[in-house]
Amino acid sequence: MVSVEDFGEYETEWCPGCGNFMILKAIKRALAELGKEPHEVLLTSGIGQSSKLPHYLKCNVFNGLHGRSLPPAIGAKVANHELTVLAVTGDGDCYGEGGNHFVHNIRRNPNITLIVHDNQIYGLTKGQASPTSELGMKTNIQNHGVFNTPLNPLSLAISLDCSFVSRGFAGDVDHLTELIKKAIQHKGFSLVDVLQPCVSFNKLNTFKWYSERVYRMEEEDHSPKDRVKAFERSLEWDERIPLGVFYVNEKPTFEDHLEILASGPLVKNKADPEKVDELLDSFI
Amino acid sequence: MNTDLVIKVGGAAGQGLHTIGVVLAKTFKKSGFNVFTTQFYLSRVRGGHNTYQVRICNEPIRAMTEKVDILIALDEASINEHLNEISDGVVLVDTDVIKIEQMNESIFHVPMLKIAKDVCGNKIYSNTVAIGAALGLMCFNFEYLERVLTATFQKKGDEIIENNIKAARAGYDHAKKNFPSACKFAVKEPLIEDGRMLIAGNDAVALGALAAGVQFLAAYPMTPSTGVMTYIAAKADEFNVVVEQAEDEIAALNMVLGASYAGVRAMTTTSGGGFCLMAEALGLAGITETPAVIFLSQRPGPATGLPTMTEQGDLQFVLTAAQGEFPRCILAPGTPDDCFYLTAKAFNIAEKFQIPVFVMSDQYLADSLFTCKKFDTSKIEIDRHLLSDDELKGKNEYNRYELTPTGISPRAIPGQAGFTVVVDSDEHNETGHLDQTIDNRILMNDKRMKKLKLLEQEMEAPQLYGNKKADITLIGWGSTYGPLLEVVDILTSEGHSVDHLHFTNVYPLPVDAIKNMMADAGKIVCVENNATGQFAKLFECETGLRVDENILRSDGKPYTPEHIIRALEQKKVI
8 A cells, every 4th residue: 555655755945835735745645546656656847846846755756957847758658658657847837938848748648647837927936927827917027917818728738639638726635636646547648737826926816816716617517528618618717717627538648659568668678789680781 | 903983963853863873872882892972962852953973993982082984964953063073074964855055075965765765665764774874884784783773673563673674774775885985984893792781871870779779769850860760760660669759859858868767778869950959958968867879960050051961060069068067978980880880889888977978970971872891780789887676676775876986876767676766957966856055066066077087088099090100190080081091092192191090989088098199190180071170179178289280171062082182282281
C-alpha cells in the first residue's frame, strides 16, 4: 500500500495561502490512491512558482526550462513508457512561453498528464499579465489594463480534439484529487487546468471570486463524449465556471503507434554495432 | 595511364541531375575507380540551375577539382555558366532542346530527346541517353553501366530496366560513332573488386549513430542535416529507434534531454538556424549533466543565409552558445570514416562525461559522395557509463550529483532499483534539488568544470599528413581535410616543403599534444571555410601558438585544391 506520507514533506518557497499547496496535496493523494510508488512517477516542470512543485514531493524530477515542461516529458515517456509521467506547469509557462508544445502534444497524444496551475497572472516575476489574464486587469506592465483576448485553454484543447480535457479548482481538493486520478488513468494526453488564486498578485480572481462561480459539471447533465456540448461548456465564464471533465476522446496514444515499444520499454533494449554491417553492404 | 577526369551535369531542379550523377558515380566505382562527387543546388524544388559533379581517378581522391572534362548540359545556364570551365573538355548537349548561339568544336550535339523517343518511345529516357553518351566518349566498358542501371531500377520492373539500358546503349553508340575526336577521354578501368563503399557524409553519420545504438532521435528537418534524420527513420523499426519530428528545434533538444535522462541514447540533428533555437536547452544539458549528441551540419548564415550551400561559420557560436559556462565537446569529421567513427565516439563521450557533444559537419561533407573502405563495426564500442542495478542495491540513497574526485557523478536512471532521480535547471546540490547557497554554487560549478580538463585528456591529437618539420604547416578542421591533402601532394611534387594537420577533435583541444607536434613548426597557415578564421582564433587562444596566415572562403562554395593554392600564392606563402 502506498500512502500520502510516502511522498514526503518538504519545505516550500511558496507564499502562505497559495493555491499551490492544495494542488500539491491533490497530486500526492491522487498518486497514493492510485498505488503509484514514488520511483514509478516522473514529474517534469518548467519555470515559475508552479514549476517548483516537483521538488516538494518524493518522485523522479526533471525541472527544466521555462515553457518546456512538455518536451522532456514526451522524451522520457518514449524512453520508458512504464513511468507515470505528469508535466506540472503554469499558465504563463504552458500557454505563453510553451504554447507550441501545448498545441502539438495535444496532437501527438502521448499518455501523460498535464497539470496547469492557472492563476491568470505571473507570480514569480511579480504580477504581470499571463495569457489567461482577464481583459482590463491592470498590472505593473499592462498599465492601461489587459487588452489581449484571454486564451481559453479548454476551448483550444477541445478544438484540437485533445483526448482528455478537464478543469479543477485549488479550493476543492477532493474534487481536484478525483480529477487528477481520472486524468492519470486516462490513456492519452490529459489536461487538468486548475483554477488557482494567487494571493499575492491577483486581486481580481480571488478564492472568493472563484468560489462564488464554480460548479461541478457532473452534478448537471454533461456528457464528456459530446464535443460540441463540451465546447459550449468551455465558453462559460464570468457568471458560472464549470469544473470537471469537459471532454474525453479515447484514441490511440503516441506510444501505441510506436510498434517497437510493444516488446517493452526502449530503455531496456541493447544495441549491437555489428548489426550495421548489413546496411554498410548496401553502399558497396 | 593515370586517369583524373571530371564530369559535370548541369540543369534545373527536377530534371534528374541527382540520378544521372549517382548512376555515373556508381558505374565508375564498380569498375574500380576512386570517385568523388559534389552537389551544388539552390533552395527550390523545381527550376533554377543546379550542378552535380563527378570526379574519377586511379589514385585516392577527396576533393573536387575545377577543370571540367565533360559537361552534360541539360539547360542553357549550363552553357552560359560553365563553358569557361572546360578548357580541353567537351559539352554534350541536345541542341534540339537548348539553343546554342555559338557552336564550337568542343560542343557536341547529342539528340537525347529524339533518341529516347525513337528507341524507347518516351522522352523520359533522355537523361539515360546522356549518361550513355558520356560513357561512350570515354570508351567505357558498357557492362558496368548495364549492371548499375539494373540495380538502380530494380524496383521499377524489367521494362523500365530494359528501356534504360536501350537508351544508354543508343547514347553510348551515338557518341562513339560521331565523336571520334574525343577518344582522348578513353579510360582504362582499374578493375578492382574490393568491396569499397560509395557513401555521403550524412549517411556515414547516420550509420555511426545506429552502430552506437542511438535509441531516440528528435529533430526538425533542416537542410543540410535532414539526410541523417531520414536515413535513421528509414531503419528505425529494424534498429529499435524512435524518430520523432518535433514541432520546433526547442522541443527537439528538450525531448532528447528527457529521453536521455530516462536512460536511452538520444540525439538531434540540425543546422545553424535550428541550433540557435536549441541554445537554451544546450545550457540545460550542461547544468543537468544530461548526455546528448547534437549533429550540426553547417550552411552559410546569418539567418536563412544560403540554405543549400556550405560554410564552416558556426564554430565560435557552438563554442559559446547558451548562457553561463559548462563543458561541451566538439568533434568535426573530415571524411566519411570520421563521420562514422566520430559519431559513435560522440555517444561514448556524452555518456562518460555527461555533457552535450557536437558532431559538426557542413553541406559539402553531408552531400558529397566518397569511395572508401567498408567501416569496421567491430571497432565500435558502446560504453554507457551507467550504474548497474547491483551497484545501486547497496545504497541507502541515490544522489544524482554526488561529488566525486573527477566531477563525474555515478549516473542512474529514473526508477532504477527503486530510486528516484532528480535533476534541475536551477543550481542544485548533490540531491538535484534547488540550492542557491554560495558554497553549494562553488562546489557544483567546480564539479562541472572539472570535467572539461578531464575530457581534454581524451581528445585525440590532430592527424599529420606529409613530412614533419615542413616549412609550411597547413592546419584545418572538419571538411577541409580532402582539399588540403591534395594541396600537400601537389605542392610537394612541385618541390615545396608543406604538411597538413587535420583537426577532428576540435574542442577541447588537446593542447599538450598539439604543442609537442608543433614545437618546431614553420609557418602555420590555417585554412577554413568562413570569413573570420574561427578555428584559427580557437587554436591561438588555446595553444598560445600564432597562426601566420589565414586562408578563408565564405562564398558558399567548398574549397578546391586549386583555390587554396591560388590563395597561398596571393598571400606569398609559396
